[in-house]
Amino acid sequence: xxxxxxxxxxxxxxxxxxxxxxxxxxxxxxxxxxxxxxxxxxxxxxxxxxxxxxxxxxxxxxxxxxxxxxxxxxxxxxxxxxxxxxxxxxxxxxxxxxxxxxxxxxxxxxxxxxxxxxxxxxxxxxxxxxxxxxxxxxxxxxxxxxxxxxxxxxxxxxxxxxxxxxxxxxxxxxxxxxxx
Amino acid sequence: xxxxxxxxxxxxxxxxxxxxxxxxxxxxxxxxxxxxxxxxxxxxxxxxxxxxxxxxxxxxxxxxxxxxxxxxxxxxxxxxxxxxxxxxxxxxxxxxxxxxxxxxxxxxxxxxxxxxxxxxxxxxxxxxxxxxxxxxxxxxxxxxxxxxxxxxxxxxxxxxxxxxx
Numbered sequence: 001x002x003x004x005x006x007x008x009x010x011x012x013x014x015x016x017x018x019x020x021x022x023x024x025x026x027x028x029x030x031x032x033x034x035x036x037x038x039x040x041x042x043x044x045x046x047x048x049x050x051x052x053x054x055x056x057x058x059x060x061x062x063x064x065x066x067x068x069x070x071x072x073x074x075x076x077x078x079x080x081x082x083x084x085x086x087x088x089x090x091x092x093x094x095x096x097x098x099x100x101x102x103x104x105x106x107x108x109x110x111x112x113x114x115x116x117x118x119x120x121x122x123x124x125x126x127x128x129x130x131x132x133x134x135x136x137x138x139x140x141x142x143x144x145x146x147x148x149x150x151x152x153x154x155x156x157x158x159x160x161x162x163x164x165x166x167x168x169x170x171x172x173x174x175x176x177x178x179x180x
Numbered sequence: 181x182x183x184x185x186x187x188x189x190x191x192x193x194x195x196x197x198x199x200x201x202x203x204x205x206x207x208x209x210x211x212x213x214x215x216x217x218x219x220x221x222x223x224x225x226x227x228x229x230x231x232x233x234x235x236x237x238x239x240x241x242x243x244x245x246x247x248x249x250x251x252x253x254x255x256x257x258x259x260x261x262x263x264x265x266x267x268x269x270x271x272x273x274x275x276x277x278x279x280x281x282x283x284x285x286x287x288x289x290x291x292x293x294x295x296x297x298x299x300x301x302x303x304x305x306x307x308x309x310x311x312x313x314x315x316x317x318x319x320x321x322x323x324x325x326x327x328x329x330x331x332x333x334x335x336x337x338x339x340x341x342x343x344x345x
Binding site: 036039040041042043045047059065066071074075082083093095096098114116117119120121122124126168 | 198205208209211212213214215216217218219222225229230239240241243244245247248251252256259260261262263264265266267312325328329330331332341
């Protein structure tokens with residue numbers, strides 16, 4: 001299939017099934033990080049902040065919300081500053097190339113610039129506990145060049161398995177991303 | 181805690197009103213997860229450069245609201261096993277976000293209860309911005325606790341997320 005921009009569907013075939021490097025969160029989950037996170041999602045469940053309450057639950061200690069691990073990977077000290085681009089280009093979007101969506105996969109190279117989140121399918125196994133580090137292993141489950149009403153778009157499904165450092169599964173997230 | 185016997189298909193399982201989500205709420209989320217994309221806090225960039233109606237409420241925030249919805253619908257003895265959702269419409273600063281869960285189906289398998297929920301996020305006009313389905317696991321009356329961590333057994337494959345509406 002030829003897209004209007006001249007790019008060919010076959011040029012994305014090599015991404016399909018490709019895996020990335022294993023990501024290990026720089027820091028274990030800290031209680032203050034968790035406090036700011038649950039305040040931002042406006043969830044007042046004591047499980048996330050009250051150690052005495054949490055001790056009486058099946059979790060035994062304070063844990064993060066089930067989907068927290070997708071946000072456990074933060075910019076590294078000494079790494080690239082996503083806002084540096086603003087000095088060179090006042091129209092830069094501040095996303096730093098949307099590196100956070102790839103979870104260790106080689107970013108897809110394409111002429112598409114605008115990224116939309118299509119949706120997710122997630123299976124949960126357990127929550128990340130305070131003091132644990134999240135680990136992510138991602139693969140390109142699917143990559144398709146499609147023709148939409150408003151032009152060509154690239155539909156990408158990234159399947160990321162999140163575990164603890166001990167290899168216990170936390171969740172598997174299949175996220176569909178749309179580049180236009 | 182959701183009581184298994186009271187969960188009937190077609191009934192409302194839970195609702196969360198997040199209220200009016202302002203630019204300050206969006207900025208708090210962006211800072212909490214260090215997402216510096218300007219469409220979420222820079223009005224001029226969002227409207228003039230990206231031609232959006234306003235700064236956007238993050239999809240990454242909305243997904244947590246849906247998971248919270250299911251978690252709270254099930255109560256502390258339940259487990260959010262699976263969820264699938266699609267983003268159908270943008271939500272912008274100033275929109276009021278309501279999360280709702282409705283019971284679609286329930287099954288008893290291997291001594292555990294599996295409830296399928298339709299989950300949606302709506303705005304102040306009742307427009308659906310995000311929609312999908314979730315499967316939660318609950319203890320049955322007098323039955324064993326839901327195992328934690330939850331690793332599905334082969335028999336649990338009988339419960340599947342419904343196809344998208």
